[in-house]
Amino acid sequence: MAMSDRVLPLAHTPERATTETAATKAVLIGIAVLFLAAILFLPLVTVFMEALRKGWGTLFESFGDPDTLAAIRLTLLVAAIAVPFNAVVGLAASWAIAKFEFRGKNLLLTLIDLPFSISPVISGLVYVLLFGAHGWLGPWLQHYNIQIIFAVPGIVLATVLVTFPFVARELIPLMQSQGTSEEETALTLGASGWHTFFRVTLPNVKWALLYGVLLCNARAMGEFGAVSVVSGHIRGLTNTMPLHIEILYNEYNFVGAFAVASLLAGLALLTLLAKSFLEWRFAGELAAAARRH
């Protein structure tokens, strides 16, 4: 090794020993960037290019289609029910799990995570087996004229199942690390239980809650497999945006399919942007930033 006259060899050596040569670095960075460009960026860019293939006019025209508008409305409705529900469950679960010691806690944690390890199609299937025409409760539901499968309630249920763990997973580790001393202080000073929760606990976890809600919402609006099984694909009635993409695509209406897809891709980009902002700005108040996924 050529020795510089200003740097002692021993002071220099350990530095070099814990990193690679510039050439190796460049090659590794190059491989990583190329791989990500091919696997991630290309599909993302293609969505917008295909949507704009026939110009902005055609793109905006396809948004005016009544079936597309109905799909957008249904997706917003389903997310508006599923996300708040899972946020409340996530708060309740993390309160019980993080603030108390009880038997069976690990089992409960495993069960909350269970929907992540099940195929979305199976998540839809279980509701068909319960509520479908040939399901366990099918005849009873038919007798009372209640429709769950091939209707909005089934879509909501399947979405809730698929997105069940998102908020709880973000909140539990953070609330566990925060402990119970602040709540105990508030109670000692005379605050009621609910008052303590809303004025002490909730402000402490608000950014993690938002983080979980963001991820939960992205999945709720984008869910395809589970919803596909229970929806029945009735245009204008039980078609969410992802399902509408499939219908348009199978009809060879590629511009229409990619137009709806570009809306969801835009939502995905906004989600990533907001997520990165939260990780950068509130890293200390976000268990997720240290642990990621």
Add this chain to the structure above:
Amino acid sequence: MAFPPSSLRQPSALPGFGLALGFTLAALGLIVLIPLAALVLRAASIGPAEFLKIASDPRTLAALRLSFGTALLAALINTVFGLLIAWVLVRYRFPGRRMIDAAVDLPFALPTAVAGISMAAIYAPNGPVGAIAQSLGFKIAYTPAGIVVALVFIGLPFVVRTVQPVLEEVETDIEEASALLGAGRLRTVFQVVLPHVHPALLTGFALAFARGVGEYGSVIFIAGNIPLVSEIAPLLIVIKLEEFDYGGATVIAALMLAISFAMLFLINAIQGWSRTKYGNV
């Protein structure tokens, strides 16, 4: 934590345990556990002869083999490239690093159907990459290769995000020690640094694999869905349901769940073994 033998939980000054746990258990039971129990009961109510008949149907076997095979291959590809990407993101500083770091999560945020039609457009014979492949004499879309491509997209963030935080925690002291003791850089990386990352890498592999086995939305557009060739198991469940063959759908779903849980159990066991061998997390 030690518990008094008579009680299920430790005493606490905080209120609301009953309400919070009760609400959680009710939601978990109604949304997740009872519906899953319905699947298990349904599978159990099918006689063993009928179960075996559906399970040994060539179309069922081909679909299961395809789903698990492509998910395995995609997870292996993601293990290699996910480790490389995590390494580059943690160890090197270069322009655009933050943006690339954020972009790794794209498959978590982009709906699977959107990714599916987009990849079908790219890898179809008339798409930009598909055309190149065509001129070289092979097809990607509408073959099992297309399924692997889709599953690589879906699974990549699982590996990167599991390995990244562990790699960040590896102290450079051990690398300095290794270098001072005379090891070359390559040897230091493979024998000193990477053993710390093995358990996380295995977890990332398992997560990517589990997700790939069940994946539906991104795959069906690019797969071509030819029975016995490129028809994945989740799609076969959907087809059985559309034919009102609840028994067939249930058996395939039960087999998928059983194989997945068995593999996750095996991976957990390997992880336990690797922990005792390397003595770290």
